[in-house]
Amino acid sequence: MLGLKKFLFRGGAPSGLSEDVRASLDAWRGSPAPALEDLHFHTRYLVIDIVSSGLDPEKDQLLGIAAGSVWQGAIQPDDTFYVDFSTLDGEGAAVDRQLMAFLLFAAKAPMVTYHVPYVGGFLQRAYKERLGLDFQPQWVDMAWLMPSMFEDKGHTVMPLDQWLEIFGMGGGEGRRDAMANTLLLGRLFQMLLVRAVGKQIDTAARLVDESRASSFLRRTH
Amino acid sequence: MSTQQQTGQEMVVGQVEMTLREQGRTRMAGNTIAFLRNHAPFNKMQPDALQRFAEKAQIAFYPAGSEIIGPDAGNVRYFYLIESGKVQARQAGEVTVTEYSILSLGAGEGFPIGAVTAGRPSTNVYLAVEDSFCYQLPAEDFLALVASSPEFNLFCTQYIASLLDQSRRQLQLQFAQRASEQQTLNSPLAGIGSRSPITVTPDTPLRAALETMSQAGVGSLVVAGEDRKAVGVFTRTDLLDRVVLAELPLSTPVGEAMTPSPFMLEEHATAYDAMFAMATHGIRHVLVTDAEGRLTGVVSERDLFSLQRVGLRQIRQAIDGAHNVEALQQAAADVRQLAFNMLAQGVGSEQLTQFISALNDALTRHVIQLNLEKHAFDGIDWAWLAFGSEGRDEQTFSTDQDNGIVFQPPEGASVDALKQRFLAYALDVNKDLDRCGFPLCKGNIMASNPQWCLTLDEWKEQFGSWIRQPHPDALLNATIFFDFRPLFGKAELAEAMRRHLLALTASNPMFLRAMAKNALDVEPPLGKIRDFLTDLEPDHPGKIDLKKYGSRIFVDVARIYAMASGVHNTNSIQRLRLAAQRLNIRADEINAVLEGLNFIQLLRLQHQYLEGEPGKQGDNLIDPETLNELDRRILKESFRQARKIQTRLKLDYQVN
Numbered sequence: 001m002l003g004l005k006k007f008l009f010r011g012g013a014p015s016g017l018s019e020d021v022r023a024s025l026d027a028w029r030g031s032p033a034p035a036l037e038d039l040h041f042h043t044r045y046l047v048i049d050i051v052s053s054g055l056d057p058e059k060d061q062l063l064g065i066a067a068g069s070v071w072q073g074a075i076q077p078d079d080t081f082y083v084d085f086s087t088l089d090g091e092g093a094a095v096d097r098q099l100m101a102f103l104l105f106a107a108k109a110p111m112v113t114y115h116v117p118y119v120g121g122f123l124q125r126a127y128k129e130r131l132g133l134d135f136q137p138q139w140v141d142m143a144w145l146m147p148s149m150f151e152d153k154g155h156t157v158m159p160l161d162q163w164l165e166i167f168g169m170g171g172g173e174g175r176r177d178a179m180a181n182t183l184l185l186g187r188l189f190q191m192l193l194v195r196a197v198g199k200q201i202d203t204a205a206r207l208v209d210e211s212r213a214s215s216f217l218r219r220t221h
Numbered sequence: 222m223s224t225q226q227q228t229g230q231e232m233v234v235g236q237v238e239m240t241l242r243e244q245g246r247t248r249m250a251g252n253t254i255a256f257l258r259n260h261a262p263f264n265k266m267q268p269d270a271l272q273r274f275a276e277k278a279q280i281a282f283y284p285a286g287s288e289i290i291g292p293d294a295g296n297v298r299y300f301y302l303i304e305s306g307k308v309q310a311r312q313a314g315e316v317t318v319t320e321y322s323i324l325s326l327g328a329g330e331g332f333p334i335g336a337v338t339a340g341r342p343s344t345n346v347y348l349a350v351e352d353s354f355c356y357q358l359p360a361e362d363f364l365a366l367v368a369s370s371p372e373f374n375l376f377c378t379q380y381i382a383s384l385l386d387q388s389r390r391q392l393q394l395q396f397a398q399r400a401s402e403q404q405t406l407n408s409p410l411a412g413i414g415s416r417s418p419i420t421v422t423p424d425t426p427l428r429a430a431l432e433t434m435s436q437a438g439v440g441s442l443v444v445a446g447e448d449r450k451a452v453g454v455f456t457r458t459d460l461l462d463r464v465v466l467a468e469l470p471l472s473t474p475v476g477e478a479m480t481p482s483p484f485m486l487e488e489h490a491t492a493y494d495a496m497f498a499m500a501t502h503g504i505r506h507v508l509v510t511d512a513e514g515r516l517t518g519v520v521s522e523r524d525l526f527s528l529q530r531v532g533l534r535q536i537r538q539a540i541d542g543a544h545n546v547e548a549l550q551q552a553a554a555d556v557r558q559l560a561f562n563m564l565a566q567g568v569g570s571e572q573l574t575q576f577i578s579a580l581n582d583a584l585t586r587h588v589i590q591l592n593l594e595k596h597a598f599d600g601i602d603w604a605w606l607a608f609g610s611e612g613r614d615e616q617t618f619s620t621d622q623d624n625g626i627v628f629q630p631p632e633g634a635s636v637d638a639l640k641q642r643f644l645a646y647a648l649d650v651n652k653d654l655d656r657c658g659f660p661l662c663k664g665n666i667m668a669s670n671p672q673w674c675l676t677l678d679e680w681k682e683q684f685g686s687w688i689r690q691p692h693p694d695a696l697l698n699a700t701i702f703f704d705f706r707p708l709f710g711k712a713e714l715a716e717a718m719r720r721h722l723l724a725l726t727a728s729n730p731m732f733l734r735a736m737a738k739n740a741l742d743v744e745p746p747l748g749k750i751r752d753f754l755t756d757l758e759p760d761h762p763g764k765i766d767l768k769k770y771g772s773r774i775f776v777d778v779a780r781i782y783a784m785a786s787g788v789h790n791t792n793s794i795q796r797l798r799l800a801a802q803r804l805n806i807r808a809d810e811i812n813a814v815l816e817g818l819n820f821i822q823l824l825r826l827q828h829q830y831l832e833g834e835p836g837k838q839g840d841n842l843i844d845p846e847t848l849n850e851l852d853r854r855i856l857k858e859s860f861r862q863a864r865k866i867q868t869r870l871k872l873d874y875q876v877n
Binding site: 020021024066067068073074075076077078079080081082083084097098100101102104105167168169177179180183186187190191194 | 233234235237238241242244245246247248249250251252253275276277278279280281282284305352354357
């Protein structure tokens, strides 16, 4: 039974995976994904940002993940996650375990980020290489959704900082850390949800669809 | 985590998850703390208090036009701190209960402190007028923070105290709307009366001065030097008495005919101060000066009471000029009317009760004096004493008599014979006071009672026996008789009584402890489930006796602390202020207590004014259901302040 499942999920984990990670991964795979038909208020959205050594997901390294959640109308202080891979110096089992911990934390919730090809690209490669997992969460891409929800403020895809500037959240001196970025994204996302509801996009499923559609439309037209 | 429980091995990943969640929480809290550090009162709070706030605070978005919280949302679940944007607080319903009807809040400001503290629905509607982000701290974490952080506690206490203040002013405003006179007695003198009074120098000849008066059509002049510092006033009365009748030539300088040393107040003094001075000194004009003492204006009685039927000086004149009790009866009725008008004009309860006391004192003194025509006590030192609320300067509109006499029999005189004469005299005074609207004391605490008409030594002995043997009756008497004040006669006798009393209490710590125990018998009517206990008086279901369960608690505690710290004053507010200084009680703490007492007193006055019928004694029973939402909340806070000083008393005197 277990073997069949591994087969169905294309390949299974690399052989070096430690027992506890392997067992966690199997349990995670078997766990149900949350329904996306609920209203935004009841949906747990995971807002994430990553740290990387460069911009190319194929060559550069994933160095950290900062995540928070938006549900019940607020960013929740006790539902956050932060991992810094850089301190582990590539120690394999520990990285595997941390990646696995993030999966447990995320619990298959829809994920919100800015620029899915970048964030998703790094995560996909890491999960593929380390855990043998094809990481395909339900993505909500703020980079594409912002211009379609806030047409009055900006109608093209633009850097996150420009949006922050428009909403008066910028102005911070120097570089923000990944968690600060995530919290700013979370705030933008809360604003975006209000606009989305105004356009009858009132469930997570519809928001994920809208995200896909807007990125497709903007790329092809 | 459910995965943790599946196998022992998964605990490892589960533990890592816990650790990384913890790191996320710390980072988010750090972000929140960076914001808090830029805003009061958080910038003064200890790091661990900030950490607690930050680890529990959510961040929520409220688009422009959305309601954040309102009366319909049920009990408040969060304390909101505005991170960015603008929020408007608006009174719900049609009746305005705070001084503002709309208040705008910006980044760093929090709400609704009163409601979240009380665990109630908000009275205001809080509306985001711009896109706004708020930190939301759950109510239980807010309360824990108030309990653990002295800085945050102080901030919230002060805020609630300002609510008390607002409500008091609001009450006054409601009165003012009932009255025809809109001018508030709290306004500074700078804006009242004549701004350019006519002045002459002291060396001006009388003829020139009189010509100036005639041309300007005024009845009085201020006499001032070149430096505009007033040295006197010259009025028509002076003209008659000191010029015409004294046959003074008109070439005489006006300085020789004026009334010197005029009464002066600085510009920032209030109309109330001027009125009080007029009542106290029996004068018609108060000169107004700047900080350097230079004349800037004159306020006349007419300026203060131009629209009023009864004027202060008329009352004072009526009292002073009365030749019989009938004339005093009218004056007594006028005192009542004037007090109502003052309440309407926004005089606070502390000042108002003092004011009533001042006029009542004048009235009582005159009754005492009138009766001396029939009873002579020449060559004997004696004094008329006021006890209880009269002794404390805390009279409301319905106060019955509490008085006594202290006398010092001359060498060789018969004490008994003298006492009989004083008793006969006191009986006449008591009866006349009754006719003037001060009802006879039901408990017979009156000077005509042989028990309370005593020599100085007898009083000392009486005080001594109460203090040495603090039986329940003695303690009850202490609460009445230790608040004494001389009204007429030799004040030194009363001072001697006071020194004796304070010396006795200082050397009998057990007595104060017994007083403390006694004072803790009655607790403020705060319910565990309901806001108020309204069934404490079986004869008056649904009502609260604001005297018995309210002001008396403060008064009792004030008396004990005053005696413990050697404070000579009898007024509760003065007692608490002075005792707090001597006992090192924090000023903000005692101010909150005094606000509570003042609010309860004002409710009592309001109740007696609005619901009292003419000629009938008002009571102190109020139905909390008839109060508006904010007043109920503030009454509750006032009772909490009563409980707070009771708790302090309990600790200080180790009463269980």
